[in-house]
Amino acid sequence: MPLIILCGFPCSGKSGRATQLKSFFEHNGKKVFLISDSEIDKIESYANSQNEKAVRAMMKADVEKYISRDDVTILDSLNYIKGYRYELHCIVKAHKTLHCIVQTIVHKDKCLDWNQRRKDKNKYLDQTCQELIFRFEAPSSQNRWDSPLFSITPEDEIPFQEINASLFARKPPPPNQSTMNPSLSSVDFLYELDRITQELIIALVDAQRNACIGDKLSVPNASEKISFLKLFSMAELRKLKKQFLTYAKMHPVDDTGKIGNMFVQYLNNSNS
Numbered sequence: 001m002p003l004i005i006l007c008g009f010p011c012s013g014k015s016g017r018a019t020q021l022k023s024f025f026e027h028n029g030k031k032v033f034l035i036s037d038s039e040i041d042k043i044e045s046y047a048n049s050q051n052e053k054a055v056r057a058m059m060k061a062d063v064e065k066y067i068s069r070d071d072v073t074i075l076d077s078l079n080y081i082k083g084y085r086y087e088l089h090c091i092v093k094a095h096k097t098l099h100c101i102v103q104t105i106v107h108k109d110k111c112l113d114w115n116q117r118r119k120d121k122n123k124y125l126d127q128t129c130q131e132l133i134f135r136f137e138a139p140s141s142q143n144r145w146d147s148p149l150f151s152i153t154p155e156d157e158i159p160f161q162e163i164n165a166s167l168f169a170r171k172p173p174p175p176n177q178s179t180m181n182p183s184l185s186s187v188d189f190l191y192e193l194d195r196i197t198q199e200l201i202i203a204l205v206d207a208q209r210n211a212c213i214g215d216k217l218s219v220p221n222a223s224e225k226i227s228f229l230k231l232f233s234m235a236e237l238r239k240l241k242k243q244f245l246t247y248a249k250m251h252p253v254d255d256t257g258k259i260g261n262m263f264v265q266y267l268n269n270s271n272s
Contacts, residue, residue, distance in 0.1 A: 002097050002167040003067055005088060007079040007139055008104035010042075010124055010132050011114040013154060017104060018076035024160045025072045033066040035059060036076035042124045046132070053270070056084055063088060067095050072167075082137040082146070083269040089145035090251055096172045100148045100163060101139050108133045192256040193248055196221045197263050201237045204267075208232065221260030229271050240270055 004021060006014040015038040022032045037045070037055060045055045059077050067073045079085055085101070092099040106114075108130075115129045124132070139146035148166040150159055203219045208231060211217055216225035232240075244266045253259065 002072060003063065003088065003092050003099040004072065004074045004163070004167070005079055005085065005099060005101050006074070006076045006104070007085070007101050009080075009106060009108060009111045009136060010078060010129050011111045011118065012104040012106035014078075014104050015076050017102060017152070017158060018074050020158055021074055021102070021160075021163070024158075025164075028164070031071040033071055033073045034076065035062045035066065035073065037078075038076060038122065041121055043120075043128075046124060046128050049271075056081075060084075060087065060091070064091055067091065067097065069095065069097055078132065078136075080132065080136040081269060082139070082143070083265050085139065086143075086145045093172075098167050098170060098172050100150060100166050101146050102158075102163070103139055103149065103151045105151050105153045189252055189256060190249070193245060193259055196256070196259045197241050197244060200260060200263055201234075201241060204232065204237065205234060219260070219264065221257075222264045224261045224264045226264055227268050227271060232267075240267060 004018075006018050008014050015036060018034060018036060022034050025032050037059065040055065044051065046052050055077075059075060063073060063075055075088070079088075089099065111133065112126070112129060115124050115126070139149050141147045141149040148163075150163055150166075152158060200219045200221060204217065204226060207217045207219065208228060211228045213228060213230070215228045217228050218225055241263075244263055247266070248259070248262065253262070
């Protein structure tokens with residue numbers, strides 16, 4: 001059964017909507033797993049990028065653990081990075097099921113005000129809350145990983161029947177090369193994967209020597225540019241390459257020309 005991904009600014013009512021969705025599907029005879037960050041310490045979890053990435057990794061691991069073709073899974077978290085939502089989309093396709101996005105639309109000033117009213121454990125630091133809002137990458141129904149998209153304001157009722165139909169009245173798309181495990185004979189893919197990522201790392205190390213924070217860096221084998229927000233050490237790049245290779249081997253592409261852009265997106269997400 002499918003995955004419902006909540007998405008929105010911090011303190012925009014996602015957890016309340018997730019609880020309503022859980023009640024609706026349980027009332028209709030579905031078994032529901034609710035994965036939520038509502039109880040985590042917001043100050044500690046979003047104190048720095050490493051802590052934040054750890055939270056995202058934990059949530060994604062729970063999705064992979066609970067998602068199945070028999071139960072409904074609801075992911076209640078910020079889910080504000082489009083690359084992260086794409087990774088969740090790939091997990092959904094690999095399990096031959098469906099998903100949808102439910103975005104809570106609330107003005108940033110109201111979110112900041114609601115954050116001030118929270119108790120300490122569930123409250124973000126004011127600066128952190130503002131930064132998360134600033135970095136929010138809004139979902140777009142034109143992206144296959146953000147579709148179907150249901151956007152709701154605090155005044156709206158959840159369109160339960162439309163969400164239910166979008167998840168249960170369609171057939172899951174067949175898995176493609178991006179979600180199938182690679183063949184053991186795909187030697188060319190593995191060779192190109194290692195070569196392209198290594199060339200890109202070498203070029204990045206060279207380019208950042210003369211770059212300024214905020215620059216967009218061009219690298220070989222990729223049309224997308226790297227957002228230079230900090231200086232990457234070679235040790236860090238080797239670690240990121242190793243992580244990306246593991247991911248890419250599980251999600252191979254039929255066109256090796258896409259590898260460079262995939263790695264650039266991975267680096268940009270790790271730097272966000």
